[in-house]
Amino acid sequence: MLADPQLVRWLQGQDEAAVLVLVDRYYAPIGRYLSRLLGDIQLAEDLTQETFLDAYIALPRLRADSNLSAWLFQIATNRARKHMRRQRLVRWLSLDEFMGQSASHEEAVVQREQVGRALAQLPDDYRICLLLQTWGGLSTTEIAQVVGKGEAAVRMTLVRARRRFRTLYEDTSA
Protein backbone atom coordinates (compact mmCIF):
# COMPACT_ATOMS: atom_id res chain seq x y z
CA MET A 1 0.00 0.00 0.00
CA LEU A 2 1.18 3.49 -0.84
CA ALA A 3 2.40 5.32 2.28
CA ASP A 4 0.91 8.72 3.09
CA PRO A 5 4.06 10.77 2.23
CA GLN A 6 4.12 9.18 -1.25
CA LEU A 7 0.41 9.81 -1.63
CA VAL A 8 1.01 13.47 -0.74
CA ARG A 9 3.55 13.74 -3.58
CA TRP A 10 1.10 12.08 -5.97
CA LEU A 11 -1.70 14.39 -4.81
CA GLN A 12 0.46 17.44 -5.43
CA GLY A 13 0.25 16.58 -9.11
CA GLN A 14 -3.56 16.93 -8.77
CA ASP A 15 -4.03 13.54 -10.37
CA GLU A 16 -7.65 12.35 -10.14
CA ALA A 17 -6.52 8.78 -9.45
CA ALA A 18 -4.62 10.02 -6.41
CA VAL A 19 -7.75 11.77 -5.15
CA LEU A 20 -9.66 8.52 -5.45
CA VAL A 21 -7.01 6.78 -3.35
CA LEU A 22 -7.39 9.58 -0.80
CA VAL A 23 -11.17 9.07 -0.77
CA ASP A 24 -10.68 5.31 -0.43
CA ARG A 25 -8.40 5.71 2.56
CA TYR A 26 -9.97 8.56 4.49
CA TYR A 27 -13.65 8.87 3.52
CA ALA A 28 -14.86 6.44 6.20
CA PRO A 29 -12.72 7.77 9.11
CA ILE A 30 -13.68 11.37 8.32
CA GLY A 31 -17.34 10.40 7.83
CA ARG A 32 -17.49 8.66 11.20
CA TYR A 33 -15.70 11.56 12.91
CA LEU A 34 -18.20 14.09 11.53
CA SER A 35 -21.10 11.80 12.27
CA ARG A 36 -20.20 11.65 15.96
CA LEU A 37 -19.11 15.26 16.18
CA LEU A 38 -22.35 16.59 14.73
CA GLY A 39 -24.76 13.85 15.77
CA ASP A 40 -26.48 13.91 12.40
CA ILE A 41 -25.79 11.20 9.83
CA GLN A 42 -27.23 13.05 6.86
CA LEU A 43 -25.41 16.26 7.66
CA ALA A 44 -22.17 14.38 8.34
CA GLU A 45 -22.42 12.77 4.94
CA ASP A 46 -22.91 16.13 3.25
CA LEU A 47 -19.98 17.66 5.14
CA THR A 48 -17.76 14.65 4.40
CA GLN A 49 -18.36 15.22 0.73
CA GLU A 50 -17.67 18.94 1.19
CA THR A 51 -14.47 18.09 3.08
CA PHE A 52 -13.14 16.09 0.16
CA LEU A 53 -14.25 18.77 -2.26
CA ASP A 54 -12.38 21.36 -0.16
CA ALA A 55 -9.38 19.06 -0.06
CA TYR A 56 -9.43 18.68 -3.84
CA ILE A 57 -9.56 22.45 -4.29
CA ALA A 58 -6.77 22.92 -1.73
CA LEU A 59 -4.40 20.38 -3.33
CA PRO A 60 -2.18 23.08 -4.91
CA ARG A 61 -1.50 24.35 -1.37
CA LEU A 62 -0.69 20.89 0.06
CA ARG A 63 2.88 20.90 1.33
CA ALA A 64 5.23 17.95 0.78
CA ASP A 65 5.73 17.53 4.54
CA SER A 66 2.00 17.65 5.32
CA ASN A 67 0.49 15.03 7.59
CA LEU A 68 -2.37 13.90 5.35
CA SER A 69 -4.56 12.67 8.16
CA ALA A 70 -4.19 15.86 10.21
CA TRP A 71 -4.76 17.97 7.08
CA LEU A 72 -8.06 16.23 6.30
CA PHE A 73 -9.25 16.28 9.91
CA GLN A 74 -8.48 20.00 9.94
CA ILE A 75 -10.58 20.62 6.83
CA ALA A 76 -13.41 18.49 8.24
CA THR A 77 -13.24 20.29 11.61
CA ASN A 78 -13.34 23.69 9.91
CA ARG A 79 -16.40 22.60 7.94
CA ALA A 80 -18.09 21.29 11.08
CA ARG A 81 -17.28 24.40 13.11
CA LYS A 82 -18.65 26.63 10.40
CA HIS A 83 -21.85 24.64 10.53
CA MET A 84 -21.93 24.64 14.35
CA ARG A 85 -21.59 28.41 14.40
CA ARG A 86 -24.41 28.76 11.92
CA GLN A 87 -26.71 26.31 13.59
CA ARG A 88 -26.30 25.75 17.30
CA LEU A 89 -28.90 23.07 17.25
CA VAL A 90 -27.26 19.68 17.25
CA ARG A 91 -29.46 16.65 16.77
CA TRP A 92 -28.17 13.56 18.42
CA LEU A 93 -28.72 10.06 17.24
CA SER A 94 -31.35 8.08 19.03
CA LEU A 95 -31.22 4.36 19.39
CA ASP A 96 -34.01 4.20 16.83
CA GLU A 97 -31.44 5.04 14.18
CA PHE A 98 -29.80 1.71 14.82
CA MET A 99 -33.26 0.15 14.35
CA GLY A 100 -33.16 -2.58 16.92
CA GLN A 101 -29.78 -4.24 17.24
CA SER A 102 -29.99 -7.93 18.03
CA ALA A 103 -30.00 -9.04 21.67
CA SER A 104 -26.38 -10.23 21.59
CA HIS A 105 -25.28 -6.66 20.98
CA GLU A 106 -27.57 -5.17 23.59
CA GLU A 107 -24.75 -4.36 26.00
CA ALA A 108 -22.65 -2.69 23.32
CA VAL A 109 -25.66 -0.72 22.15
CA VAL A 110 -26.41 0.49 25.69
CA GLN A 111 -22.77 1.52 26.13
CA ARG A 112 -22.84 3.38 22.83
CA GLU A 113 -25.96 5.21 23.88
CA GLN A 114 -24.31 6.26 27.14
CA VAL A 115 -21.21 7.45 25.29
CA GLY A 116 -23.41 9.31 22.81
CA ARG A 117 -25.34 11.07 25.55
CA ALA A 118 -22.19 12.06 27.40
CA LEU A 119 -20.50 13.28 24.23
CA ALA A 120 -23.56 15.29 23.24
CA GLN A 121 -23.36 17.29 26.45
CA LEU A 122 -19.76 18.36 25.98
CA PRO A 123 -18.95 21.83 24.62
CA ASP A 124 -17.95 21.80 20.94
CA ASP A 125 -14.24 22.39 21.62
CA TYR A 126 -14.07 19.56 24.14
CA ARG A 127 -15.79 17.18 21.72
CA ILE A 128 -13.52 18.17 18.83
CA CYS A 129 -10.28 17.73 20.82
CA LEU A 130 -11.35 14.40 22.35
CA LEU A 131 -12.44 12.94 19.01
CA LEU A 132 -9.34 14.18 17.18
CA GLN A 133 -7.14 12.53 19.81
CA THR A 134 -8.96 9.23 20.35
CA TRP A 135 -10.40 8.64 16.88
CA GLY A 136 -8.22 10.76 14.62
CA GLY A 137 -5.06 9.63 16.39
CA LEU A 138 -3.73 13.19 16.21
CA SER A 139 -0.97 14.31 18.57
CA THR A 140 -1.40 17.33 20.83
CA THR A 141 0.75 19.33 18.40
CA GLU A 142 -1.47 18.36 15.45
CA ILE A 143 -4.66 19.09 17.39
CA ALA A 144 -3.22 22.51 18.26
CA GLN A 145 -2.79 23.21 14.54
CA VAL A 146 -6.31 22.01 13.73
CA VAL A 147 -8.06 24.10 16.39
CA GLY A 148 -5.70 27.08 16.20
CA LYS A 149 -4.59 27.02 19.83
CA GLY A 150 -1.28 26.51 21.63
CA GLU A 151 -0.21 23.06 22.77
CA ALA A 152 -0.56 23.90 26.46
CA ALA A 153 -4.11 25.16 25.87
CA VAL A 154 -4.98 21.96 23.99
CA ARG A 155 -3.57 19.82 26.81
CA MET A 156 -5.70 21.74 29.30
CA THR A 157 -8.77 21.37 27.05
CA LEU A 158 -8.14 17.62 26.85
CA VAL A 159 -7.82 17.35 30.65
CA ARG A 160 -11.09 19.22 31.16
CA ALA A 161 -12.84 17.40 28.32
CA ARG A 162 -11.87 13.94 29.55
CA ARG A 163 -12.80 14.77 33.15
CA ARG A 164 -16.19 16.14 32.09
CA PHE A 165 -16.81 13.28 29.69
CA ARG A 166 -16.01 10.72 32.37
CA THR A 167 -18.38 12.36 34.87
CA LEU A 168 -21.19 12.53 32.33
CA TYR A 169 -20.56 8.95 31.16
CA GLU A 170 -20.57 7.60 34.71
CA ASP A 171 -23.71 9.59 35.51
CA THR A 172 -25.56 8.08 32.55
CA SER A 173 -24.27 4.60 33.44
CA ALA A 174 -25.45 4.87 37.04
Added chain:
Amino acid sequence: MNCERAQQLLLAGPDAALPGALRDALQAHLAVCPICRRERERLAQLDQALVDYVVAAPSGSVQAAKRQFRTPQMQRRIKVRRVASAVGRGMQTVTVRGAAVLAVVVLLISLGVGFGLAPARTLVQLGLSPFAMHEPTLPVLPIVGDQIWVERVSPRDGALLQAHVPFEVQIGYTLVSAPEALVSLRLAPDTGQPTRYFTTPVRVAAGTNRVSVRFILDAARARELLELDTVQLEVLLRATTGEAPMLARTTAGRWVVAR
Protein backbone atom coordinates in the same frame (compact mmCIF):
# COMPACT_ATOMS: atom_id res chain seq x y z
CA MET B 1 5.03 13.49 41.90
CA ASN B 2 1.85 12.94 43.92
CA CYS B 3 -1.27 11.06 42.80
CA GLU B 4 -3.33 14.19 42.20
CA ARG B 5 -0.74 15.60 39.76
CA ALA B 6 -0.25 12.22 38.04
CA GLN B 7 -3.98 11.75 37.52
CA GLN B 8 -4.33 15.22 36.06
CA LEU B 9 -1.57 14.45 33.55
CA LEU B 10 -3.24 11.15 32.66
CA LEU B 11 -6.42 13.04 31.81
CA ALA B 12 -4.58 14.76 28.95
CA GLY B 13 -4.54 11.41 27.18
CA PRO B 14 -2.02 8.82 26.09
CA ASP B 15 -0.25 11.10 23.62
CA ALA B 16 -0.21 14.38 25.48
CA ALA B 17 3.32 15.27 24.32
CA LEU B 18 4.46 16.02 27.85
CA PRO B 19 7.87 17.63 28.28
CA GLY B 20 10.54 14.96 28.83
CA ALA B 21 11.14 15.52 32.56
CA LEU B 22 7.41 15.53 33.33
CA ARG B 23 6.86 12.38 31.30
CA ASP B 24 9.70 10.62 33.13
CA ALA B 25 8.30 11.70 36.50
CA LEU B 26 4.88 10.40 35.54
CA GLN B 27 6.30 7.05 34.41
CA ALA B 28 8.29 6.78 37.66
CA HIS B 29 5.15 7.45 39.68
CA LEU B 30 3.09 4.93 37.72
CA ALA B 31 5.75 2.29 38.27
CA VAL B 32 5.22 2.45 42.02
CA CYS B 33 1.56 3.49 42.36
CA PRO B 34 -1.13 0.84 41.72
CA ILE B 35 -3.95 3.38 42.26
CA CYS B 36 -2.73 5.58 39.40
CA ARG B 37 -2.11 2.53 37.21
CA ARG B 38 -5.75 1.54 37.72
CA GLU B 39 -6.77 5.10 36.90
CA ARG B 40 -4.76 4.88 33.67
CA GLU B 41 -6.56 1.63 32.78
CA ARG B 42 -9.97 3.17 33.51
CA LEU B 43 -9.18 6.13 31.27
CA ALA B 44 -7.98 3.77 28.53
CA GLN B 45 -11.31 1.90 28.79
CA LEU B 46 -13.15 5.21 28.55
CA ASP B 47 -11.18 6.13 25.40
CA GLN B 48 -11.91 2.68 23.98
CA ALA B 49 -15.64 3.18 24.61
CA LEU B 50 -15.41 6.45 22.70
CA VAL B 51 -13.59 4.78 19.80
CA ASP B 52 -16.18 1.98 19.73
CA TYR B 53 -18.91 4.61 19.57
CA VAL B 54 -17.26 6.29 16.58
CA VAL B 55 -16.59 2.94 14.87
CA ALA B 56 -20.31 2.19 15.06
CA ALA B 57 -21.18 5.38 13.20
CA PRO B 58 -22.18 5.01 9.57
CA SER B 59 -19.61 6.59 7.32
CA GLY B 60 -21.28 6.72 3.95
CA SER B 61 -20.36 4.63 0.97
CA VAL B 62 -16.80 5.12 -0.19
CA GLN B 63 -17.67 3.56 -3.54
CA ALA B 64 -20.63 5.92 -3.95
CA ALA B 65 -18.41 8.87 -3.02
CA LYS B 66 -15.85 7.84 -5.63
CA ARG B 67 -18.56 7.43 -8.26
CA GLN B 68 -20.02 10.80 -7.31
CA PHE B 69 -16.60 12.42 -7.63
CA ARG B 70 -16.53 11.50 -11.28
CA THR B 71 -19.98 12.83 -12.13
CA PRO B 72 -20.23 15.88 -14.41
CA GLN B 73 -22.14 17.74 -11.64
CA MET B 74 -19.23 17.29 -9.24
CA GLN B 75 -16.69 18.29 -11.86
CA ARG B 76 -18.76 21.44 -12.47
CA ARG B 77 -18.78 22.18 -8.73
CA ILE B 78 -15.02 21.74 -8.59
CA LYS B 79 -14.56 24.15 -11.49
CA VAL B 80 -16.86 26.73 -9.88
CA ARG B 81 -15.13 26.38 -6.50
CA ARG B 82 -11.68 26.64 -8.09
CA VAL B 83 -12.66 29.87 -9.83
CA ALA B 84 -14.23 31.20 -6.62
CA SER B 85 -11.19 30.17 -4.61
CA ALA B 86 -8.81 31.87 -7.05
CA VAL B 87 -10.96 34.99 -7.12
CA GLY B 88 -11.17 34.92 -3.32
CA ARG B 89 -7.37 34.76 -2.98
CA GLY B 90 -6.93 37.59 -5.48
CA MET B 91 -9.48 39.67 -3.67
CA GLN B 92 -7.65 39.42 -0.36
CA THR B 93 -5.60 42.43 -1.36
CA VAL B 94 -8.69 44.54 -1.82
CA THR B 95 -9.34 46.53 1.31
CA VAL B 96 -13.11 46.56 0.98
CA ARG B 97 -13.79 42.97 2.03
CA GLY B 98 -17.54 43.22 1.53
CA ALA B 99 -17.02 44.08 -2.13
CA ALA B 100 -14.94 40.91 -2.57
CA VAL B 101 -17.58 38.71 -1.02
CA LEU B 102 -20.23 40.33 -3.20
CA ALA B 103 -18.10 39.79 -6.32
CA VAL B 104 -17.66 36.10 -5.54
CA VAL B 105 -21.38 35.69 -4.95
CA VAL B 106 -22.19 37.42 -8.23
CA LEU B 107 -19.61 35.28 -10.02
CA LEU B 108 -20.99 32.08 -8.55
CA ILE B 109 -24.52 33.00 -9.53
CA SER B 110 -23.48 33.89 -13.06
CA LEU B 111 -21.42 30.71 -13.40
CA GLY B 112 -24.36 28.69 -12.14
CA VAL B 113 -26.55 30.15 -14.85
CA GLY B 114 -23.75 29.79 -17.38
CA PHE B 115 -23.41 26.10 -16.67
CA GLY B 116 -27.05 25.59 -17.46
CA LEU B 117 -28.48 24.81 -14.03
CA ALA B 118 -32.22 24.26 -14.31
CA PRO B 119 -34.26 27.27 -13.24
CA ALA B 120 -36.30 26.63 -10.11
CA ARG B 121 -39.95 25.77 -10.69
CA THR B 122 -42.40 25.73 -7.85
CA LEU B 123 -45.40 23.49 -7.38
CA VAL B 124 -47.71 26.31 -8.34
CA GLN B 125 -45.79 26.99 -11.56
CA LEU B 126 -46.22 23.35 -12.43
CA GLY B 127 -49.97 23.68 -11.97
CA LEU B 128 -49.99 21.48 -8.89
CA SER B 129 -51.82 22.40 -5.75
CA PRO B 130 -49.60 21.39 -2.85
CA PHE B 131 -52.50 20.63 -0.56
CA ALA B 132 -54.57 18.77 -3.10
CA MET B 133 -51.79 16.36 -3.90
CA HIS B 134 -52.40 12.77 -3.03
CA GLU B 135 -50.79 9.50 -3.90
CA PRO B 136 -52.48 8.56 -7.22
CA THR B 137 -51.55 11.88 -8.84
CA LEU B 138 -47.89 11.49 -8.00
CA PRO B 139 -45.53 10.82 -10.83
CA VAL B 140 -43.87 7.45 -10.39
CA LEU B 141 -40.16 8.09 -10.44
CA PRO B 142 -37.11 5.93 -10.88
CA ILE B 143 -34.63 5.37 -8.09
CA VAL B 144 -31.17 6.69 -8.86
CA GLY B 145 -28.63 4.06 -7.90
CA ASP B 146 -28.13 0.39 -8.50
CA GLN B 147 -26.85 -1.27 -5.37
CA ILE B 148 -27.64 -1.99 -1.78
CA TRP B 149 -24.42 -2.50 0.06
CA VAL B 150 -23.58 -4.14 3.34
CA GLU B 151 -20.82 -2.74 5.48
CA ARG B 152 -18.90 -4.54 8.17
CA VAL B 153 -18.87 -1.77 10.75
CA SER B 154 -16.14 -2.83 13.09
CA PRO B 155 -12.98 -4.66 12.12
CA ARG B 156 -12.82 -5.95 15.69
CA ASP B 157 -16.34 -7.31 15.77
CA GLY B 158 -16.98 -9.47 12.74
CA ALA B 159 -20.61 -10.02 13.67
CA LEU B 160 -21.59 -6.37 13.65
CA LEU B 161 -22.98 -5.43 10.27
CA GLN B 162 -25.06 -2.62 8.94
CA ALA B 163 -26.84 -2.69 5.64
CA HIS B 164 -27.02 0.64 3.90
CA VAL B 165 -29.73 1.30 1.37
CA PRO B 166 -28.76 4.56 -0.27
CA PHE B 167 -30.93 6.02 -2.98
CA GLU B 168 -31.85 9.29 -4.56
CA VAL B 169 -35.29 10.34 -5.67
CA GLN B 170 -35.81 12.95 -8.33
CA ILE B 171 -38.92 14.74 -7.14
CA GLY B 172 -39.68 16.49 -10.42
CA TYR B 173 -40.17 19.96 -9.02
CA THR B 174 -38.13 22.27 -6.87
CA LEU B 175 -39.20 22.55 -3.26
CA VAL B 176 -39.94 26.03 -2.00
CA SER B 177 -39.71 25.27 1.69
CA ALA B 178 -37.68 22.72 3.60
CA PRO B 179 -40.04 20.03 4.84
CA GLU B 180 -39.52 17.26 7.30
CA ALA B 181 -40.42 14.03 5.57
CA LEU B 182 -40.79 10.36 6.21
CA VAL B 183 -39.32 7.88 3.80
CA SER B 184 -40.86 4.45 3.67
CA LEU B 185 -38.98 1.58 2.17
CA ARG B 186 -40.50 -1.70 1.07
CA LEU B 187 -38.04 -4.55 0.79
CA ALA B 188 -39.37 -7.68 -0.84
CA PRO B 189 -36.85 -10.52 -1.17
CA ASP B 190 -37.16 -12.62 -4.32
CA THR B 191 -36.97 -15.77 -2.25
CA GLY B 192 -40.55 -15.64 -1.00
CA GLN B 193 -39.55 -14.36 2.43
CA PRO B 194 -41.98 -11.84 3.90
CA THR B 195 -41.90 -8.26 2.70
CA ARG B 196 -40.42 -5.85 5.22
CA TYR B 197 -41.24 -2.20 5.68
CA PHE B 198 -38.95 0.43 7.14
CA THR B 199 -39.59 4.10 7.75
CA THR B 200 -37.09 6.77 8.65
CA PRO B 201 -37.34 10.57 9.05
CA VAL B 202 -35.41 12.73 6.62
CA ARG B 203 -34.86 16.43 6.16
CA VAL B 204 -35.35 17.78 2.67
CA ALA B 205 -33.44 20.91 1.74
CA ALA B 206 -35.32 23.84 0.22
CA GLY B 207 -34.45 24.61 -3.38
CA THR B 208 -33.72 21.01 -4.26
CA ASN B 209 -35.50 18.50 -6.39
CA ARG B 210 -33.48 15.50 -5.29
CA VAL B 211 -33.61 13.63 -2.05
CA SER B 212 -30.85 11.34 -0.93
CA VAL B 213 -31.67 8.91 1.85
CA ARG B 214 -29.68 6.24 3.61
CA PHE B 215 -31.42 3.54 5.54
CA ILE B 216 -29.45 1.77 8.21
CA LEU B 217 -30.63 -1.72 8.87
CA ASP B 218 -29.64 -3.67 11.94
CA ALA B 219 -27.22 -6.58 11.99
CA ALA B 220 -29.87 -9.30 11.75
CA ARG B 221 -31.46 -7.73 8.67
CA ALA B 222 -28.04 -7.06 7.18
CA ARG B 223 -27.27 -10.76 7.49
CA GLU B 224 -30.61 -11.56 5.84
CA LEU B 225 -29.67 -9.29 2.97
CA LEU B 226 -26.32 -11.02 2.59
CA GLU B 227 -28.20 -14.23 1.80
CA LEU B 228 -29.90 -12.59 -1.16
CA ASP B 229 -28.69 -11.68 -4.59
CA THR B 230 -31.43 -9.23 -5.49
CA VAL B 231 -34.34 -7.56 -3.72
CA GLN B 232 -37.40 -5.66 -4.85
CA LEU B 233 -37.40 -2.11 -3.53
CA GLU B 234 -40.02 0.61 -3.53
CA VAL B 235 -39.77 4.00 -1.89
CA LEU B 236 -42.43 6.45 -0.78
CA LEU B 237 -41.52 9.94 0.39
CA ARG B 238 -44.14 11.69 2.50
CA ALA B 239 -43.70 15.21 3.87
CA THR B 240 -44.78 15.75 7.46
CA THR B 241 -44.29 19.52 7.31
CA GLY B 242 -43.91 22.01 4.47
CA GLU B 243 -45.68 22.44 1.23
CA ALA B 244 -46.83 19.01 0.12
CA PRO B 245 -48.20 16.04 2.03
CA MET B 246 -46.69 13.60 -0.46
CA LEU B 247 -43.45 14.21 -2.31
CA ALA B 248 -42.54 11.22 -4.40
CA ARG B 249 -43.02 7.58 -5.01
CA THR B 250 -40.81 5.26 -6.96
CA THR B 251 -41.27 2.24 -9.13
CA ALA B 252 -40.57 -1.10 -7.53
CA GLY B 253 -37.07 -1.74 -8.83
CA ARG B 254 -34.83 -4.76 -8.51
CA TRP B 255 -31.56 -4.00 -6.77
CA VAL B 256 -28.39 -6.01 -6.56
CA VAL B 257 -27.06 -6.67 -3.07
CA ALA B 258 -23.34 -5.84 -2.96
CA ARG B 259 -21.05 -7.60 -0.53
